[in-house]
Amino acid sequence: MIYGVGIDLVENSRMERIVKKWGPKFINRIFSIKEIQYCGKHAHSAIHYGARFAAKESFLKALGIGMGMGVKLSDIEVVNDENGKPSLKLCGEAKIIIKKAKISKIHLSLTHTKNYSMAVVVLEKK
Template sequence: MIGAVGTDSIEIERIQRAVDRWGERFLNRMFRPEEIDYCRSRPRPYQHYGARFAAKEACMKCLGRGVWGGMGFREIETVRDEEGRPGLVLHGYAGEVFERSGATHLHLSLTHTETIATALVVMETRETGRPGKCLE
């Protein structure tokens, strides 16, 4: 059953401006080393940074915490499986919130154009019940 959904979009230009202004400081604050390495390996790294940033914000929304809910961006890691499908690995407080939520899985979809990146996160749960139950 679907327990929660989170979505986010970001203009790629915002990510590029942040990297231009803050450089490694911004990247290391927002992304885990593996995410940075992956994005740098791509022909258009800013689009990939944008998609991962959107995934982190969408995940925070899905977990009911939002950007100011106590989770760090680096606690939410975007990964790819053997077939290239995106997924999420949660660390620290984000992982604790997920465990307490009664959720069984997070599904991630990413897309981007030259100017916008979007992410959708769907939380799957075992239990049926009223929407938002996982946020208690």
């Protein structure tokens, strides 16, 4: 059964401004080393940071919680398989909550244009 659905849309110009203003201070607090490497490989890295930020927020929405409610955004990592398909890898409090709620599968889809990045997360429970 479906436990929850979350969606989020990020304005890439806003992400670009934040990355430019705060640099590593912001990036290292929110994104994993692998995410930073992935985004850094692309000419327009803010688009990919935006998509990952949207994925993290979508996950919280699917859980029905918000930011500052125990789960750190850095506990939620987007990883891409060899075909580019993204999925979420969890650690810390995010992993604990998923286990407690008996969520058995997490679905993630990302899309982006020059201006916007978007993510959808579906949480499944047996």
